[in-house]
Amino acid sequence: xxxxxxxxxxxxxxxxxxxxxxxxxxxxxxxxxxxxxxxxxxxxxxxxxxxxxxxxxxxxxxxxxxxxxxxxxxxxxxxxxxxxxxxxxxxxxxxxxxxxxxxxxxxxxxxxxxxxxxxxxxxxxxxxxxxxxxxxxxxxxxxxxxxxxxxxxxxxxxxxxxxxxxxxxxxxxxxxxxxxxxxxxxxxxxxxxxxxxxxxxxxxxxxxxxxxxxxxxxxxxxxxxxxxxxxxxxxxxxxxxxxxxxxxxxxxxxxxxxxxxxxxxxxxxxxxxxxxxxxxxxxxxxxxxxxxxxxxxxxxxxxxxxxxxxxxxxxxxxxxxxxxxxxxxxxxxxxxxxxxxxxxxxxxxxxxxxxxxxxxxxxxxxxxxxxxxxxxxxxxxxxxxxxxxxxxxxxxxxxxxxxxxxxxxxxxxxxxxxxxxxxxxxxxxxxxxxxxxxxxxxxxxxxxxxxxxxxxxxxxxxxxxxxxxxxxxxxxxxxxxxxxxxxxxxxxxxxxxxxxxxxxxxxxxxxxxxxxxxxxxxxxxxxxxxxxxxxxxxxxxxxxxxxxxxxx
Numbered sequence: 001x002x003x004x005x006x007x008x009x010x011x012x013x014x015x016x017x018x019x020x021x022x023x024x025x026x027x028x029x030x031x032x033x034x035x036x037x038x039x040x041x042x043x044x045x046x047x048x049x050x051x052x053x054x055x056x057x058x059x060x061x062x063x064x065x066x067x068x069x070x071x072x073x074x075x076x077x078x079x080x081x082x083x084x085x086x087x088x089x090x091x092x093x094x095x096x097x098x099x100x101x102x103x104x105x106x107x108x109x110x111x112x113x114x115x116x117x118x119x120x121x122x123x124x125x126x127x128x129x130x131x132x133x134x135x136x137x138x139x140x141x142x143x144x145x146x147x148x149x150x151x152x153x154x155x156x157x158x159x160x161x162x163x164x165x166x167x168x169x170x171x172x173x174x175x176x177x178x179x180x181x182x183x184x185x186x187x188x189x190x191x192x193x194x195x196x197x198x199x200x201x202x203x204x205x206x207x208x209x210x211x212x213x214x215x216x217x218x219x220x221x222x223x224x225x226x227x228x229x230x231x232x233x234x235x236x237x238x239x240x241x242x243x244x245x246x247x248x249x250x251x252x253x254x255x256x257x258x259x260x261x262x263x264x265x266x267x268x269x270x271x272x273x274x275x276x277x278x279x280x281x282x283x284x285x286x287x288x289x290x291x292x293x294x295x296x297x298x299x300x301x302x303x304x305x306x307x308x309x310x311x312x313x314x315x316x317x318x319x320x321x322x323x324x325x326x327x328x329x330x331x332x333x334x335x336x337x338x339x340x341x342x343x344x345x346x347x348x349x350x351x352x353x354x355x356x357x358x359x360x361x362x363x364x365x366x367x368x369x370x371x372x373x374x375x376x377x378x379x380x381x382x383x384x385x386x387x388x389x390x391x392x393x394x395x396x397x398x399x400x401x402x403x404x405x406x407x408x409x410x411x412x413x414x415x416x417x418x419x420x421x422x423x424x425x426x427x428x429x430x431x432x433x434x435x436x437x438x439x440x441x442x443x444x445x446x447x448x449x450x451x452x453x454x455x456x457x458x459x460x461x462x463x464x465x466x467x468x469x470x471x472x473x474x475x476x477x478x479x480x481x482x483x484x485x486x487x488x489x490x491x492x493x494x495x496x497x498x499x500x501x502x503x504x505x506x507x508x509x510x511x512x513x514x515x516x517x518x519x520x521x522x523x524x525x526x527x528x529x530x531x532x533x534x535x536x537x538x539x540x541x542x543x544x545x546x547x548x549x550x551x552x
Contacts, residue, residue, distance in 0.1 A: 001064050001294045001370055002147055004112045011154070012109045015116055019043045020102035027099060042122060042160075044115025045101060049422050054096045054104060055118040060128045060146040060170075061089035061373040065360040068371055070111035072356035078104045083356070085341060085349045087413060087464055088167070089127045089373040090118055094420050116154060121162045123153040123234075128170045129177045130374035133295065134382045136330045139189050139197055142172040144290050145226065148281075151289075152227055159234050163241035164249040166234070167206070174493075179375055181205050181214045181495035182467060184251045185233060198222045203233060203263065204255030205495075207461035212252045213495050217264035223286070225271075228279035232271035236263065296368035296383045301333020303386065311390035318393050320442065324404035326389060335386050337367075339379040339396060340403040340411060344440040347429045348414045349377035358399045366392050376452075377413055378406060408445040409453060409518065410436045413464055417457025417474060418481070424457035426474025426481035426507070431455055434511045439518075448518065451532045454489075467491035469532040470517060471498045472510065483510045487517065487544060488536035496533070502545050513548045520547040 019039070026036040033047075040047075044055040056071070063071075071091055075083045078100050079093040086092055096104060105115055118125060126146040133141040149168060153159065159166070171178040172189035180186030186202035199221040205214030221229050240258075242248040255263045312319045327336040339359065342348050351359075359379065363371050366388050367381035374380060384392060396402040405411050412435060415421065417428030432455055439445055454468025458475075465471035471486035482504035489498030505513060524543055525535045536544070 001062060002059075002143070003292045003294055005292075008112065009109075012112070012114045012116075015043070015114065016102065016106045016109050019105065023098060023102050038120070041120035042117065043105070044118035045096075045098075046119060047422070048094065048420050049418075050420070051095045052098050052101065053420070054093045054101060054115060055086070056091050056093075056108060056113055056115050057118050057125045058089050058091060058113075058373050059150050060126055060132065060143045061130050061375075062132075062143060063371045063373065064111075065363040065369040065371065067111045067113055068356050068360040068363070070108060070113060072353040072360070074104055074107065075353040075356065077107075081354075082350050082352045084347070084416065085351060085373055085377050085379070087375045087377060087415075087462065088118075088125050089130070089375055090125055091373070092416075094416065119165075121164055121166075123156065123159055123162070123166045123168065126150050126153070126168050126170070127178060127183075127375060129173055130372040130380050131177060131327070131336055131382065132172070132372075133293075134329050134331075134334075134336055135173050135177075136328050137175060138173040138330075139191060140172055141290075141293070142170040142178075142189055144286065144293065145187070145189065146170050147289055147293075148227065148286070149230070152230075159238060162234075162238055163243050164246070164251075166237075166251070168230075176491075176493040176495075177374075179464075179467070179491040179495070181493075182207055182211075182464070182491055183214065185230065186214045192220050196220075196222065199226065201229065201233075204252040204260065206250055206252040207464060207466045208250070209247055209459045209461075210250075210253065210256075211461070211466045211497050212256060213497065215255060215260040217260055217267065223283075224281050225275055226281055228275045228277070229267070229271055231274060231279055232267045235270050236266045240266070296370075298331050298334065298383075299385070301331075301385060301387075303332050305333065305387045307387040308389055315390070317397075318390055321393050321397075321402050321404040322389065324408070324446075325402075325406050329383075333386050335384045335389060337381040337384045337389070337392065338374070338406045339381065339401045340406050341378050341401070342405060342411050342436060343400055343403045344410065344436045345433050346436070348412050348432050348436075351379070355399050355401060358395075359401070362392060362395055376411065378411070404442060405445055407450050407452070408439075408442075409448050409451045410439045410445060412436060412453045412455060413468065414455040415457050415462035417455070417463075421457060421462075423460055424474065425459075425476040426457050426483060428455045428457040428463060428472075428474060431472060431474075431483070431507070431510055435514060438511055438515060447528070448522070449528070449531065451518070451521075453514065464491065465489075466497045467495065468498060469536075470514060472514075475504055477504060481507050483507065485510075485513060485517070485548070487541060488533050490533050499536075499541055501541055502549055516547045517544050520544050 486498035
């Protein structure tokens with residue numbers, strides 16, 4: 001956990017006071033809704049179909065148990081007893097009353113939480129690997145660099161009003177769990193052939209109406225130049241990004257229109273004027289920020305202790321959960337535990353206040369008081385002793401958070417869709433709920449292996465449907481909800497956009513069609529270990545298209 005200082009707290013407190021006055025003026029009529037819109041967006045407040053929605057920033061997906069209890073308090077006191085974890089490692093509350101938002105964010109500020117820059121045309125919450133700091137395959141903890149970016153980007157005067165929203169993600173592992181290639185800027189920390197650690201810099205990734213996979217514009221960037229080079233990228237985008245067309249305002253369109261090589265030249269020219277200035281990173285500054293991260297005092301333990309072996313032998317349900325939800329830790333005797341927020345029939349990513357309080361207690365007992373939020377809308381306990389896994393499983397099972405479907409077909413990513421969002425064309429949540437019921441057979445799910453379904457209720461792609469193994473996009477057709485399927489997407493180091501399967505279908509046919517796709521995959525894969533995306537790439541769409549549309 002990063003320990004915030006008095007300057008962070010003062011900034012948050014002043015922002016609360018400022019927004020309290022802005023809300024007062026809106027409620028009194030001194031500000032119109034149009035005048036208030038920009039102010040509320042920069043404080044994470046959206047006006048949705050039925051109510052205001054408040055989005056809380058969770059920097060690089062790391063929460064303390066104290067902070068999670070505060071989120072539970074907000075859910076209980078100001079909302080309808082739950083929160084929705086998002087693909088940006090944030091949490092949303094969908095039923096907030098405008099007149100209570102100042103009190104809400106004041107309460108949050110007491111736990112070092114805020115909603116700044118979680119919406120609007122600004123640099124959004126910096127995201128990274130939800131296993132950061134504990135992953136066996138990482139170079140170093142990428143959250144240190146995400147924290148540097150947080151401090152640099154928060155209320156940055158030059159980038160407060162960008163052409164459009166801006167998203168940055170960092171990974172430091174061989175396997176990309178942060179989806180860096182579908183971000184405006186993606187950063188991969190790695191060691192080059194000379195043994196130096198630096199960054200591969202990718203730009204122009206993003207989904208939505210015009211999806212692109214990011215392009216590398218600098219294969220290796222030294223740590224010293226981390227901030228100055230990113231500042232140069234943002235300056236070029238701020239200068240040349242389209243402001244005349246909201247659909248063409250993202251950096252991905254600029255990179256596409258002028259080409260990655262030309263964009264890189266513009267960045268290089270801008271960078272030359274600032275690279276040796278105040279933004280050149282002093283290693284002492286990096287070390288100071290690193291020193292503010294608190295890590296657990298790990299015990300000297302061994303892998304596969306007797307307690308774990310005995311529990312695996314005695315309890316088949318625990319063994320199934322262990323095989324699915326427990327991952328290797330970089331320290332012997334410890335484990336990373338993923339808590340699925342995708343039980344059968346429930347909205348993906350939702351968590352009740354009671355569950356949040358219980359998870360906070362379990363984090364205190366078993367995980368160094370730390371919780372992570374993943375962009376897959378699940379939670380993680382990152383520091384669990386292997387000898388405690390059976391006891392943790394029993395406690396999670398008692399609160400409905402031990403579903404062993406992490407990474408499987410029912411571990412669905414979905415946006416709130418038309419049930420909440422004013423931009424949506426179709427519902428996402430009922431589709432996800434039906435599919436989790438259809439695929440609740442864990443034996444079938446395990447046989448399918450890693451297969452992700454992503455659902456978006458509109459072209460804005462908040463459910464990342466473009467990069468799902470099976471992507472589902474809701475569209476409006478003659479006043480009715482229809483859905484398009486795409487196949488073969490992925491968001492990891494081999495990121496690829498899915499291909500459209502065929503014509504859109506009505507709501508009633510979606511679940512059956514997904515079942516047809518899954519059945520075809522089981523028949524057509526060369527071996528059980530062949531991933532869905534690999535099968536699609538090998539044989540193309542036609543066999544799946546024939547299966548889905550033959551009976552229609």
